[in-house]
Amino acid sequence: MKWIVLGIKKFSMQQATNNNDHLNDLGDLLLEVGTLLMSAGANTNRIRVTMKRIAQSYHNQAEFLITHRAIMLTIYDEKGKTFFNQVKQTYAQVPDFTMVSGISRLSWHIVEEQLPMAEVRKEIERLKSKPKYPRWVVLTAVAFACSSFCRLAGGDPLEMGAVFFAAITGLFLRQELTKKSFNPYFSVFLAAFLSTIISGSLGYFGLYEHDNITLVTSILYLIPGIPLINSISDFLDGYSLNGLVRAVNGFVISFAIASGLLIALLIYNFV
Template sequence: MTMTMMTESVCYPSTKDVCMFIAEYSFWLFSSGSTVIRLEKNVRRIAEAFGMKVDFSILPHHIHITVRDSGSLNSYTTVSEIKSGGISFNINTMLSRLSWDISDRKIGFDEAKERLGCIVRSTGSLDPWLLIALVSFANASFCRLFGGDIVAMGVVFISTAAGYLMKQILMERKVDFRLVVIICSFISSILASADGLFSLGCTPELALGTSVLYLVPGIPFINSFCDMLDKHYICAFVRMTDAVVVTACLSLGLLCSMMIMHKGMF
């Protein structure tokens, strides 16, 4: 009897340790753009691997987590803050792999903690200039998909590059993201209106319309609908509201530049 207890005490960490680990794990997984269903599955998998159960609720700015042992004798509750904006599918992938490695008993608790630390420190992001080039090419391609001519594509490329560069500069200086979107949308659309102003191409309205599309919060929009389909209505509503606010900021920047350039949206 004593032996078993000793073995158990060696194998399983305390409810507090597991809860704190799951809180950090949830914070990073949710902040990296995971859906609630994935978070739920991964977190339960980890808790079960340590012989525990977990319940959690997601609030607009926090995740509330309770971990209890299988006999419900001990429980521990903590509240973890949610960071918004830093979507990273690289972190999402590595955290999902970590949950399976814990579940399949390939790694112990201490190693799992170490690996979590390594994962969150690894950025995996591209060189900022390469990122600007890729986003600009993507937005120019977007312009083509909507029927824009080669001149419009060139104008969109330049206006996106300028806007995205400004976004990186402002984000580095920790400027509020909504203000960043307004400013970048304004800069990109002002530059894109050059197509019509100097009569460069045949589709100036498409250049103007697509120049700001790199700012559309596509992933939060899709995530919110996925959460809604999975009946996580509060989380879906929060994500949807965030995405709508960003879209409103984008429209505000675009409308300001259109008013200055005497252009109509419709």
């Protein structure tokens, strides 16, 4: 009888250990998913829905506190007992819609196919290691986009060329400053200043017909569209704090753009 009781206790302890390991793995997985989505530019509601979907597919309940800089996660069992409680800081904010859509599709695969966590981990690592576009492709595409807007606004080929060169140079400078961990707002300010100086240089000598068009379209690549759109989305979904943080971030970036543009214009007026 004694050996039977000891065997039952040993089996129960082993089962509890396996359960705790499972919940720890699930908690780490959910935090990884949440921080990746936040860093890739997802709005707060998408992060919450995706994390909750994954947690429920593994038969657990999860509660979150999602902020712009960190995510707090608590996992409960069916009886309401806490098994996991941890906070993880988010990564640098770099928009990546491939990551957002990839994790969203993965969450549905987990629900429909009951994927084991080992396979989910492999897929997340695959998404993280997925090659990015080459730098010259990004620079060229952004510069073409800015020059295209210049054309749509009525610019001529000379003005389009100036906008192309101004945008590609300003974006290159911003990327280099980001690599060196410069303040992001100061990087935006310097990029806006450089692009405006370049795009307005030929106009200063009277070679442009539409100076205002070249100046405005050369800095369009700096417009903080994602933070501002996400701020509105968060406000509408009831995440007022995150919406406020994103809105302030967008307005500060806009102020940095306006400051760089203003100083460049003042220089041309003083020369």
